[in-house]
Amino acid sequence: MKYCFKIPAIICLLSLLPVQCKDDDASIFRAYVEGKITYPDPKFLEEPIHLVKDKRVIAETQAKESGSFVLAGPYDKGSYKLQLKSFKIKSFSTGTKGCKISTDxxxxxxxxxETYIIFNNIILK
Structure with missing residues (x-):
């Protein structure tokens, strides 16, 4: 009977032991994207803006009333995208080479x- 109370107490104590966090690793980078969006419909401000890598959202924000936004998320390698939910992109300007509008x-x-990108202006349809 004594042992019935000791086992839960031991489990409880073990769960209180500090969990060790992973050390910062210099090989882990962040993707940082900022810019300004020119939008014709005020409903755009209600929509999220995402950074997406391998079909997974790595960052989310909403544009300010001025259209400006900032996103940052974990990045290791490979291409990724700045994605809008339902508003289509007409054109954009940036100093980063190789960026292009997707087919949709x-x-x-x-x-x-490319881990640091500034979009001078993104114009929506």
Whole structure:
């Protein structure tokens, strides 16, 4: 009977032991994207803006009333994209080479290795 109370107590104590966090690793990077979006419909401000890598959202934000936005998320390698939910992109300007509008016009594809991008202006349809 004594042992019935000791086992839960031991399990409880073990769960209180500090969990060790992974050390910061210099090989882990962040993708950082900022810019301004010119939008014709105020409903755009209600829609999320995503950074997506391998069909997984790595960052989410909403544009400010001015159209400006900032996103940052984990990045290791490969291309990723700036994605809108339902508003299509007409054009954009940036100093980063290799970015292009996707075939569905809902995102901008960002090439492998680009981790800091500033979009001077993204114009929506």
């Amino acid at each position: 016009s809902l995102s901008i594809d960002i090439p492998d290795g």
